Amino acid sequence: SIKRIMLAAQYSENSEDLSVIQVQQVEKPAAQPGHIVVKVHTAAINPIDPLVAKGFAKNVLGWTMPLPFTMGYDFAGVVDSVHEGDTGFTVGERVFGVNWGTGCHNDAGTPAGGAFAEYILIPASKVSKLPDAISFDQGAAVALVGTTAYQVLFNAAKLTAGQKILILGGSTSVGQIAIQLAKERGAWVATTASTRNLSYVSQFGADLVVDYRTQQWDELPELKDLDVVFDSVGEKDAFSRTTQKGVVKKDGAYVTITGADAGFDPAGHPPLHFASLFCLTNSAAVQDALVAKLASGALQITIDETFPFTTEGVHNLIKKIEAGTSTGKNLLKIV
Numbered sequence: 001s002i003k004r005i006m007l008a009a010q011y012s013e014n015s016e017d018l019s020v021i022q023v024q025q026v027e028k029p030a031a032q033p034g035h036i037v038v039k040v041h042t043a044a045i046n047p048i049d050p051l052v053a054k055g056f057a058k059n060v061l062g063w064t065m066p067l068p069f070t071m072g073y074d075f076a077g078v079v080d081s082v083h084e085g086d087t088g089f090t091v092g093e094r095v096f097g098v099n100w101g102t103g104c105h106n107d108a109g110t111p112a113g114g115a116f117a118e119y120i121l122i123p124a125s126k127v128s129k130l131p132d133a134i135s136f137d138q139g140a141a142v143a144l145v146g147t148t149a150y151q152v153l154f155n156a157a158k159l160t161a162g163q164k165i166l167i168l169g170g171s172t173s174v175g176q177i178a179i180q181l182a183k184e185r186g187a188w189v190a191t192t193a194s195t196r197n198l199s200y201v202s203q204f205g206a207d208l209v210v211d212y213r214t215q216q217w218d219e220l221p222e223l224k225d226l227d228v229v230f231d232s233v234g235e236k237d238a239f240s241r242t243t244q245k246g247v248v249k250k251d252g253a254y255v256t257i258t259g260a261d262a263g264f265d266p267a268g269h270p271p272l273h274f275a276s277l278f279c280l281t282n283s284a285a286v287q288d289a290l291v292a293k294l295a296s297g298a299l300q301i302t303i304d305e306t307f308p309f310t311t312e313g314v315h316n317l318i319k320k321i322e323a324g325t326s327t328g329k330n331l332l333k334i335v
């Protein structure tokens with residue numbers, strides 16, 4: 001049979017030197033049972049991408065890490081091919097999703113990632129339809145960070161209307177979605193941001209925005225006995241500051257997505273009903289909910305910068321995310 005080729009941003013070894021990542025010709029994937037192939041129009045980067053490239057998933061988390069590995073979890077594009085007999089998607093349909101793999105990087109028998117490529121092979125269960133009104137850029141941007149924000153608030157913290165939440169890091173991509181989802185749910189929302197980002201963060205509707213460069217959030221009288229503290233930046237000592245200064249109420253929730261300071265057992269700090277690191281899990285249902293909110297205007301997602309699909313473009317995209325100063329998502333434009 002004729003092997004078809006495509007371009008993909010791959011590395012063959014986990015290395016601190018990310019110049020090993022190259023856009024190169026590889027074999028185009030074919031649809032498999034339960035998996036579809038999507039022609040990628042836009043992909044998005046996350047801080048985890050360069051960490052995984054440097055060996056974090058394999059060496060720190062102990063996950064299986066298929067090599068060579070094609071980078072990128074978030075994508076939006078058009079269905080290129082489906083496996084004979086499978087239903088749910090048709091060729092030409094607009095779709096988006098995140099090819100994350102919790103606990104390993106080859107769940108479902110195929111590698112996670114793969115979005116920084118002309119075509120991605122992905123379990124159909126991880127894919128959602130993208131309405132015509134939503135751009136490929138927005139679809140790629142919202143998948144990973146939107147799923148994370150949604151699951152932190154509603155699965156981990158179980159945030160309900162009328163509750164009070166502090167979101168550390170209101171200008172992170174996850175944080176700015178969390179502010180909007182929490183406000184829409186009817187919560188009172190406080191958040192932190194640097195001086196330069198105060199007005200940027202205010203647009204998302206937080207009730208209180210604290211400048212973390214000039215104010216200590218754990219010293220503010222307004223921030224006591226809250227129902228939920230959500231750390232989206234990995235602030236030093238955030239968990240001990242939260243509990244020791246009474247920022248969260250005794251049976252409230254503390255959720256971090258970046259630090260190990262609360263450990264890994266949500267029930268490990270009673271009477272807090274949740275206190276742990278939280279990691280997203282793939283959910284097409286959550287993606288569907290997010291895209292419905294984008295379509296209705298209840299949710300907005302900011303694009304910071306867009307990069308071309310070349311080796312240099314990928315290297316610059318990685319430098320941008322590693323700088324940690326983004327306001328919004330950084331995208332790789334493939335079509």
Ligand SMILES: NC(=O)c1ccc[n+]([C@@H]2O[C@H](COP(=O)([O-])OP(=O)(O)OC[C@H]3O[C@@H](n4cnc5c(N)ncnc54)[C@H](OP(=O)(O)O)[C@@H]3O)[C@@H](O)[C@H]2O)c1
Binds near residue numbers: 148169173193196258
């Ligand atoms: N566990 C999970 O499932 C999961 C999922 C998604 C993301 N994450 C992690 O969550 C973190 C956020 O990801 P992201 O993609 O949302 O990040 P991002 O968009 O790259 O966040 C960058 C923003 O963080 C702000 N920031 C940095 N330090 C801060 C601080 N101390 N307080 C408040 N804001 C601060 C920066 O502005 P200033 O420097 O001007 O403040 C910048 O606006 C990353 O560590 C990522 O790896 C985890």
